Amino acid sequence: MKDVSSFLIGYVVFDIGKMYRDNGCFIYKQIGGCTNHKKLKVTQIDKDFIKYSFCIDEKYKKDLKQFQTKEEPKECPFYKVCNHGISNYEKKKDSWIEKEMSGGLDDKTKERFTIALKLLLDLNATIMHTENGSIIRLGAKSGKDLKVKAKLKVNKFTNSKLGIAEFDEILEIVKSNTDIDMLCDTLSVLNNKDLTENFLKIDDENTIKQKLDKIIKDKKEKDKKEKDKKKKR
Numbered sequence: 001m002k003d004v005s006s007f008l009i010g011y012v013v014f015d016i017g018k019m020y021r022d023n024g025c026f027i028y029k030q031i032g033g034c035t036n037h038k039k040l041k042v043t044q045i046d047k048d049f050i051k052y053s054f055c056i057d058e059k060y061k062k063d064l065k066q067f068q069t070k071e072e073p074k075e076c077p078f079y080k081v082c083n084h085g086i087s088n089y090e091k092k093k094d095s096w097i098e099k100e101m102s103g104g105l106d107d108k109t110k111e112r113f114t115i116a117l118k119l120l121l122d123l124n125a126t127i128m129h130t131e132n133g134s135i136i137r138l139g140a141k142s143g144k145d146l147k148v149k150a151k152l153k154v155n156k157f158t159n160s161k162l163g164i165a166e167f168d169e170i171l172e173i174v175k176s177n178t179d180i181d182m183l184c185d186t187l188s189v190l191n192n193k194d195l196t197e198n199f200l201k202i203d204d205e206n207t208i209k210q211k212l213d214k215i216i217k218d219k220k221e222k223d224k225k226e227k228d229k230k231k232k233r
Contacts, residue, residue: 116173136178
């Protein structure tokens, strides 16, 4: 403290690499780098690396003994069973990347859409039919009322800690899905049987069912055309 105000007196530097080498797996200590990303074969790894690494549980170590003497290779045991926090995070990232490359919704986005539709139902959603079409009507008097009610209910549907941006996104998904066409598109992509059945229960005129049937029919026709094109090529 100087003149009752804070001031910079220096820096604290954390060597993350050294912390991991000192507290991480035995392989890192012995060869100076984690081999998880290389997916080495068991036959390429020194027996002591497997024996003394606390990243691998005892049961798995016993199972590996049969592979250490055989010529047939087996994927690096550290890649799938390493219990170190950094390794667990890397495995999670691998699954996210794999999901993105498949072209589908990533798990986090899917979760937000699912929470939004569950909220929609919990907010006493009903279908209102008008001359201009059908819409989902919510049990909320205003946008502010909707936000307050959503905040009170959202934790019923997830154990994830939602940030402000995530909550606002969920709220926008709730609002956009009051349009029947948007709702049906969302239901077809999520492919959640329980959610779909719950919405069909409030669908007294089968509006949702008809639109979902049309989406499925259109998708089948599109897939068939794509297959025919490939055959011609």
